[in-house]
Amino acid sequence: xxxxxxxxxxxxxxxxxxxxxxxxxxxxxxxxxxxxxxxxxxxxxxxxxxxxxxxxxxxxxxxxxxxxxxxxxxxxxxxxxxxxxxxxxxxxxxxxxxxxxxxxxxxxxxxxxxxxxxxxxxxxxxxxxxxxxxxxxxxxxxxxxxxxxxxxxxxxxxxxxxxxxxxxxxxxxxxxxxxxxxxxxxxxxxxxxxxxxxxxxxxxxxxxxxxxxxxxxxxxxxxxxxxxxxxxxxxxxxxxxxxxxxxxxxxxxxxxxxxxxxxxxxxxxxxxxxxxxxxxxxxxxxxxxxxxxxxxxxxxxxxxxxxxxxxxxxxxxxxxxxxxxxxxxxxxx
Ligand code: SF4
Ligand code: MG
Numbered sequence: 273x274x275x276x277x278x279x280x281x282x283x284x285x286x287x288x289x290x291x292x293x294x295x296x297x298x299x300x301x302x303x304x305x306x307x308x309x310x311x312x313x314x315x316x317x318x319x320x321x322x323x324x325x326x327x328x329x330x331x332x333x334x335x336x337x338x339x340x341x342x343x344x345x346x347x348x349x350x351x352x353x354x355x356x357x358x359x360x361x362x363x364x365x366x367x368x369x370x371x372x373x374x375x376x377x378x379x380x381x382x383x384x385x386x387x388x389x390x391x392x393x394x395x396x397x398x399x400x401x402x403x404x405x406x407x408x409x410x411x412x413x414x415x416x417x418x419x420x421x422x423x424x425x426x427x428x429x430x431x432x433x434x435x436x437x438x439x440x441x442x443x444x445x446x447x448x449x450x451x452x453x454x455x456x457x458x459x460x461x462x463x464x465x466x467x468x469x470x471x472x473x474x475x476x477x478x479x480x481x482x483x484x485x486x487x488x489x490x491x492x493x494x495x496x497x498x499x500x501x502x503x504x505x506x507x508x509x510x511x512x513x514x515x516x517x518x519x520x521x522x523x524x525x526x527x528x529x530x531x532x533x534x535x536x537x538x539x540x541x542x543x544x545x546x547x548x549x550x551x552x553x554x555x556x557x558x559x560x561x562x563x564x565x566x567x568x569x570x571x572x573x574x575x576x577x578x579x580x581x582x583x584x585x586x587x588x589x590x591x592x593x594x595x596x597x598x599x600x601x602x603x604x605x
Contacts, residue, residue: 274346276447276480277303277326281340284318284325286551292338293551295321297504300340303448308474308481310495310512312488312527316548318504319484323450325350326482327367328357344448363393366441368434370453375437376425382409382436383421386443393444408439411476413469431462438469445477452484467493488527492516500524503548503560506579510586520588522567559591567592 282299285292296318303309311319324330325337328349342350344364349357361367369375377385386405390396396404402421409417412435425433434454441449451470455463471494474481483495491498491512498515500508500523508521519525526544546564554560558573565572572591579589 273305275302275343276305276345277482278343278346279322279326279340280343282322282325282337282342283339284321284330284335285338286321286335287333288552292336293554294338295335295504295551296325297554298340299501299504299506301499301506301509303480303482305447305480306474306478307497308471308483308495310483310485310491310498311501312485312491312498313501314486314544314548316503316550317501319486319501320452321504322501323367323452323482323484326450327361327365328352329367359393362389362441362446363444364446365448365450366444366446367450367452368437368441368454370456376433378425381422381424382428386421386436386440389440389443404443405439408443409436412436412439412442412473413465414439429462430458431466434458434462434466435469438466438473442473442477442479446479448480448482449474450482450484453486454483455490456485456487463490464493470494500527503554504551505560505589506587507561507590508586508588509579514584514586518586520586520593521590522565522592523561526566559589 279302280300282296283294284296285294299322311322313319321335324335326342330336337350341348344360349360352360383402383405386408387398387401390401390404391398406417406421409420414420414432414435420428425436428436454470455466458466467490470481483490485491495512497511498509499506500521502523508515508519508524515524519528544564549555549560555562557576559565559568559577562568562572575591577589577591579587581587
């Protein structure tokens with residue numbers, strides 16, 4: 273069975289001055305149908321760049337896919353024309369962001385924005401689009417959808433706006449939803465409700481979700497599989513139970529320690545000392561995490577660990593684990 277999404281050796285660069293620097297460096301992974309895959313890491317690790325690459329929404333003239341492939345249902349989409357990609361967006365793949373206010377247009381009603389998406393992708397009348405919009409708002413748990421449909425984004429709370437964004441994103445029943453920090457701007461209770469909603473929608477609509485987050489708590493809540501990214505590379509990948517039961521990469525372990533307790537404020541999350549290296553200052557040799565890693569050894573600064581899996585399919589890129597070291601040796605020959 274072809275995976276829904278297959279990414280191979282993806283390299284996405286950003287132009288600074290005259291040079292391109294890779295924000296995503298040879299990343300490969302798959303998303304199967306009906307799965308929720310989390311991509312986790314601090315900001316600056318390449319998570320959002322990855323989602324913009326999949327959506328082909330990189331800033332023009334600045335961000336560019338420099339290598340690798342992105343296959344959606346077996347079809348290469350990294351080379352689609354603007355027009356072909358426009359057709360896919362919303363219909364096959366859609367996206368929600370952290371701040372719905374930036375994605376919603378403040379001058380149009382909620383109904384207008386929903387209808388626009390429906391009329392764009394489906395062969396239906398205006399009247400049908402309106403009825404469908406109300407039904408969609410209802411399906412994402414918006415109370416009195418027949419009233420809200422004529423309201424403007426600023427009239428709604430943050431949580432309600434995110435529900436509206438979700439209704440727009442799923443309007444044409446995409447097979448893949450990319451959710452980039454969809455709950456980060458919301459308070460804890462609303463966050464839990466939105467995650468619950470996403471889980472329900474995923475089941476009802478039979479779709480897959482890529483959940484991009486800096487918060488392992490979110491991952492624990494709804495993901496089936498997890499990819500941990502650091503400085504543009506995948507450092508660990510496994511199913512969610514294994515990740516929490518047996519985290520391997522020192523970076524993942526530090527992220528685990530940074531999960532806030534329910535009564536703590538979200539701001540406390542950034543507890544790992546040091547910073548993700550900027551893309552211009554990425555170390556070329558060795559492990560990119562070496563300068564922050566509590567387990568770093570001298571060879572970590574010279575040997576580049578490669579992602580390698582154990583017998584159970586748990587993948588990790590760290591020379592503490594034999595597999596990564598072996599692959600690197602093979603590669604060096
Ligand atoms: Fe730490 Fe070395 Fe493993 Fe990198 S390779 S995560 S520096 S132990
Ligand atoms: Mg981001």
